[in-house]
Each structure stands twice: as structure tokens, then as C-alpha cells.
Amino acid sequence: MSESLPVIAPAERSAVRSARAEPSARRLPVRNPVTGRVDYEVPALDRAAVATEAERLRRAQPRWAALGASGRAEVLLAFAAVIERRQEAIAAALSVDTGRTLLSRREVEGAARNIRRWARLAPQLLGTGPHGEFRPSAILPDVSYAGQLVPYPLAGFISPWNFPVTLSLIDAVPALAAGSAALVKPSEITPRFVDPLRAALAEVPQLAEVLAFVTGDAETGIALVDEVDLVCFTGSVPTGRLVARQAAGRLIPAFLELGGKDPAIVLAGADVERATDAVLRGSVLNAGQVCLSIERIYVDQRIHDAFVERLVEKAQAVRLSCAPEGGEVGPIIHAPQVDVIRRHLADAVERGARIRCGGAFVENGGTWLAPTVVTHVNHGMALMREETFGPILPVMPFADEDEAVFLANDTDFGLSAAVLAESPEAALPLALRVNAGGISLNDCGLTIQTYEPEKTSFGCSGLGGSRMGPASIFRFVRRKALIAQRGRPQPLADYRDPPAETIGSRGRAADAA
Template sequence: MIVALENFYEVTMVRINPKGNQKNPAMKATLDAVLAKQKAAFDATPNSSWESRKAKLKTLGEVIKAHETDFIEAISADFGNRATEETLIAECLVIQGGINHAIKHTPKWMRPRKVPTALQFLPAKNRIIPQPLGVIGIISPWNYPLQLAIMPLVGALGAGNRAMIKPSEYTPKFSELLKSVLGKVFDEDEVFVATGGVEVAQAFSALPFDHLVFTGSTNVGRIVAKAAAENLVPCTLELGGKSPTIIDPSANMGTTVPRIANAKLLNAGQTCVAPDYVLMPQNQINAFSDAIIEQAETFYPKFAGNDDYTSIIADSHYARLQDLLDDAENKGAKIRVAGNDDKQQLAKERRIPLTVVTDTTPDMRIMQEEIFGPLLPIVPVETQEDALDYIQKRDRPLALYWFGEDNAKREQVLRQSISGGVTINDAAWHVIQEDIPFGGVGPSGMGAYHGEAGFQSFSHMKGVFYQSKLSQGKKLHPPYGPATHKMLGLMRKIM
């Protein structure tokens, strides 16, 4: 969910030494010591009770709620400006819902479950026993720093694990606050937050966790997976990509336009599941462009100085987005910018209004890179088959959106496209549904979490076979004879 080459992990983790950082042995020793402490504590209680897990989840929810205002202010300060309501909607409420869902359902997920036993092995029994993994490492990004640090933690704690978190260097005020807040209610052997820059990231990524969760770009995901592989650490990689939006001619534009505009402009487009580009018939592009520009100006009568509109996280990210526009325009694209704000003031505040890009071509960088900002390219396609063909020839995206009222076409898209998740007639809402997994596929991710999917990702689903006293398995023991062949024949018949 982080994308730019200027991203913290993008510029630092390419230099990861799988054996960890050697330049600051004291810092590495600290992380090693914390991990050893957490593993020892886990080994002392390898399968904690529901009462213990529930208490940790409730404590987590209460301390986040108690410091909600502090988190909102710290995140806004790190961004330059971020609307209070955006942090409440996209971070605080998501966390509250995730914790409540976990508290309600984890007792059921924890129970050993019966599974069928093949007829030839009866009257033996099979069971699956969920078992915590141990210590979960969490590398979280800057774009939704609270949600993307805490939601994996909810899954980890609910599954009975301990956790170490490395938040992004791009949000230093938030990161220090998170370390302080969680440090008040959790011992180091339960939850630990590691703050810092390059050296911390290098050492953290090389730790032999029992599972590692990384949220970031596809390029960095490859590096993280390679580092984790040195210790055979399994990974959940929540990555990104170019999430397409298909607008069918049957779509109700009165609802389609504001929903796309809202999803694109939330957090100024700095969202891993933001609509990256739109696919629609050529003859509808001008009307759609007019409508979404007008909608953006309705949402934000001004962009500069507007407390409701979020700034781009850093100068380097702002420059990258401007470079994408310059590249597209130089290659023949038409650029339309919402609003009429002073350009110098916008640049000073690192704010970019909704910018619609038409006449796009595949050689433009804006059509090759995940945008991660409020730029919206439009690709002309005359049929849904053309749209699907365009999507299928590219990396599998983290999300896909379809707008329309034609049920047959909707089902065609669901059958023939492959993406991490889908929202129909809106965008991004599938991410916060706790009863469906959230994750990518191929270059957009590996594994999933949220709800039961998170519990399973952070658990070992241990299979157990209970042999019966009445078992006839001894007939398969050597020395082999007529009884063995009779038993084999019987088993073949009933398999």
C-alpha cells in the first residue's frame, strides 16, 4: 500500500542484509533481546486462554479510544494536514469494528473442530486444533498508520500471539505516540513498537519471527519476502497495484460519480485500494470528466487551506505525482484540474486537487505505476470484453470496481477477472468487511487477514488423527500376506 521509490522502505530495504544490520550492534541486540523475551514468554504459555486474549483485545480497544484525539493530531501533523473525519472513518472506526468482531467470534474460531474421516479409516476421528504461532512481526506503512499497525495486531492477539511492530519513518510523531501508548498497557514481552529509520528497518526485517506481516509496495514486498526466506519466516504481504474501475453503460451516473470521487479523494488518493484508473466507452469520457470535476469541487470548494482535504505525505511524493503528470502531458495526455486554487499555495501545502487525465497511452508512467494520489487517468474501451482484456494483460490488482445495473455483465466481470477483492457499485468498502478476507493476489499480495482470515493466518491449523481401538490397521503391518491384500482390496472398494 506504499508505492513510490521515495518511500521509506523503498529506499532503505533494498540494502537489507539478511543477517541484519551490522553498523549498530546495540540496536540489533535490543531487537534480538525483545524477540527472545517474547518467544520465551510465549513458550511459557503457548496456548493462552480466551479470557487472556479477550483482556488484551479489550485493553487495546480502550487505549486506542482513550488516545483517539492524540492519534488524530499526530497523524495530521505528520501529513501536514489530514482531516479529523478521515482518521475517524478510515482508522478509528475500522479498528473498533475489528476488535468488536474479534471479541465476538474468536471463541468459536479457537475451538477444535471436527472434520470428516474417510470411510476406510473409521471409526477413527479427525480434528483440527488452532494453535498460536508465537511472535508476529508487523511492518506498517504511513498512509493509514494507525489502522495498518493495529488491525494485524488484533488478529495476532486474538490468535494468541505476541507481536513486534515497526511503523513507518514517514510518520515519526505517530510512531512515537504509538510506542508510548501501547507501552503503557502492554509489557515488552506482549507487544513492542520499534521506532527509527534505516538501521531499525534493516534489523527488524531480518528477525526470525514466526510470521511477518508487511504492508507496502510490490517492489518492497519482494525484498521483504526474500529477507524473511533466510529464516523460513512465512509472510502475509499486503501490497498494491493499479486497481481498475469499470463503468458500464448501464451505470447510474448520479451515484457512480460521487462514489468514485469520494474513494479517489479519501486521504488525497493515498490509499492502496483507491480507484487507480477508469475504463469506460470513449463517448462517455467527456461527460464523466465534467461530472467528476464538478463533484470534487462540491466536496472541496477549495483545496488549499481546506481542513477537509489531506496533504501529500512528503515533498518527494508530491514531486513524483507532478512528474507523472508532466510525463503524461508530454506524451499527449489532456490534463484537467479541479478547482481554481493558487498553484504556489497548493505546492506549499503539498495539496493536489483531483486531476483527470484523458487521452492516455500505455507508454505513460501514469499507466504503468500505482498512482497513490488524486490523479485519475481514463482509458477508453468500447466493450466490457475490451476492459477485461486490458485488465487481464496486466498485473493482478489488489482491488477491482464495477459500476452498473446489468447483472449479466456484473457476473461476467466477477467470473473472468482476478483481483484481491471487489466492490460493486462503490469502491473500497470491501476492505472493512470483517466477514470476508482482505488480501491481494500475485503481485498485489500474498495471504489475507481481517476477521477469521486473520485468525487463521496467525494460527497453525494443526491436524490431529485419533486412532480407534477397533482399528484394523494391523492387517497392513508386515509380514505381508493374504490378510494384507484382502484389506487393501476392501479399502480400494470403499475409497
């Protein structure tokens, strides 16, 4: 997003809403990550169009909230069923967006499962009535209290390009389940899935009244933040700071899921076969284009050499998806990311690192990079400090557990991490000392395979409550206290002070004493 963040005053916002709202004539070119060619374009909605869509959602939101958690759950279940019926079309568009096939199919399947999950959970968590039961106060005998959960009318969501469907819906679905309307801006890098998902949404008119997608770039994102009552952003730290600043200017909540530089610690007791399997997958899944990807690997010096040798063997056996027979590693989705990866590798080599395998980019229309194992690394290298977002596996030895913890925590980030040992129980004591929101024990990347555990980000990796687990739905409601007096209201006379001259004489007596 642009460094310039205009904040529109209420009067100006009303004028914008009253303007004729048509999609902007501006269109954005979209590159195919497999062919490298621009073969698609998407409209960039301007401020007036975003405002009009936001106003439409706001008008429908009270009816949506009035359905109650159970009524909303029924509508969400209908949407999940339509997505499952249309999953081939959605996954096909997503596959072109991202250059991957199997992960795209699983992403759409996972989105439907997550919708079903929230349809099941929301009524349990929110209750079925307008408020909870009145409870007696422990302080005031004649007073009782209850609570009401009031959804934010319009929640906004800005999602990234690495998992477009998952991250467009991961926060929007619990917001809808809570009773909010949802306005989603997907990344302009991967927008092809939007049209087939809109077609699915059109089959569920009740939901289409309160869920909308607006396409565009930074200008559209800035406009969205100016229209909503709460914003969830997933993306880079620099852009996250801008979103937070704009939200703060409007005094609305901002929930940010930002970058990571996730460490994996491999203890001496770890099984090298299992550990190398876990670390390889955790580092190069989706070509390393995962916020929770393992980007730093610390190995006990007693097994370091054996670990590296086996990791190199396995990395060399991985195939690129541009091979005739296909493969496990797809293209770099966003072309500018190639320059980041090149810079990190060049800086590391210049500072003494050794590339044990990989390291050479394959240009075949799009750009691919085989899993690249790098040794002789240290924390003076960008590769060990900045988010790389590519299939790079830098490995560094440590002498003891204290050093391992120090290295893992020597970062601005704290999204997630992994500890591998002979058992989860053996990994646990060290995991308790690592500063990150989710720690996988004896595996990597478990935090992206389950939505159940609640976690928050450490450091620059994010801001706000957990987007995972039951607590995540409560980000989208405000809590209202209803406090009932069942006895006699206390009269003002109970607060009568003595005459002022009496108070003054007491003060003089105290001074004399």
C-alpha cells in the same frame, strides 16, 4: 529497504541477543507534511535493540497463549476501551503525521472497532479447548483424529505511512487474538502516533508483555525480519520483494499486501451522477494515498463525454485542506511521492494526454494537488501502468465490455477494482471477469470499508492468505494433527514380502512371456 539483506546465522543471533540492548544513538528526522518542516525525530533501533525486544516478547508469549482465546479476548477488549478513552491524543498525533484531521479520528475509532471485532470472533473461530473433538476416520475404522491450532510464537509487522494506525494493527490484532506475540515496525515517515499508542498499551500490562513497537528505518525492518517467526508487510512492490527474499532465506512465512493500480469500469447504464461521485471519492480520498485507490477509469464511449464533463465539474469544486476554510484533500504525506506524481503527469502529457483540471501543485509549506482529471490516456503511459499514489483521475473510453475487461486486466497489479452499472446485479457479470482481489459493485473503495469479505491479491499486489475476513486469523497458527489408534496397532508382519528369489522368478517369467 536496502537491497542488501544480511541473514544472521543462529549462533550470531544468540550473540546479538546477549549484547547490551539500548536504543541506537541514531535518530531520524521526521517532516511535518503540512508545514514541510522537520519538527520531530524518532530513534532508529539497531539490531541489538530489536533482538532484545523480540526476546522479551518471546518469553511472555507462552503465558499469553495459555490464556486461551476467551482470556485473550478480555485483554483485547480492555485495550480497545483504553484506545477509545485516549483517542483524542492518538488522533492528534496521527493528524500531525498525515496532515489530515477527520480521517485520523476515524482511523483511531476504526482501530478500536477492529480490536472489538476480533475479541468477539476469535473464540468462535479458534474454539475454547486445546484441541477439537476427535472424529472417526473414513478410511481406518479404529482410528480417530483431532486438530490443534498452535500460534507462531512471534509475528512481525512492517507497516506503511498512509494509514499508520490502521495498518500497524490490522494484522497484529488477529495475530494477538490467535496467541502470537506481535512486534510492529511502523513507518519512519509517520511515527508520532507511536508514543500515545504506547501510553494506551501501558494501561493493559498483560498485552504490553506481548505487543511492542520498534521505530526505525530499513535497518530496523531488516533486523525485525531476522528475529520473527512470520512477517506481514504492507508497502511497495520493490520493498515487498526484498522482504519476501529475506523471509524465504529464513524459511518463514511472509504475507505481503503491496501496491495497486485499481481500475473502475463505468458501463453505459450507470447513473452518471452516482458514478462520478463514487469515482471521485475513490480516487482522491486521502489525496489518493490509498493502496486501494482508483487509479484507472474506463468509461463506455457512449457516456464518456458526459461522464468526463460532470467529473471535471465535481473535481473543480473540491477544496484543499490548506484553504482557510479547510477542505477534502490533504497534503502529499511523503515528499518523494511528489516527484512520482510529477513524472507520471509529465510523461502522460508528453505522450498526448490532456489535463482537464488540476495538475498544478500548491506549495504552502507542504505540497498539495487538487483532483486532476486526465483524458486522452493510453496504456503506453506510466500514469496507466505504475502506481501513482496521488489524486489523479485518468479517464479512457472503451467500445464494448470485452475491451473494458481486457484494459482492466492489462496490468501487473490486482489488488481491487470497481464496476459501476445501473445496479449491482448488472455490474456482476463483468466483475466476475476482472482479475483483482476485491471488486466493488456500483461504488468504489468498498473493500476498505468492511473487514468481513475474504480476498487475496492478484499479480504483484500481494502474496499469502486473506488479511480480511475470518480466514485471516488462521495465518498466525500452525495446524497439528492428533491421530488416535483405538484398535490393535498393525504389526510389521503385515508388510512381509515373499522371498527375493520368488520375486526374481516372477520377473524372469514376465520377461519370457
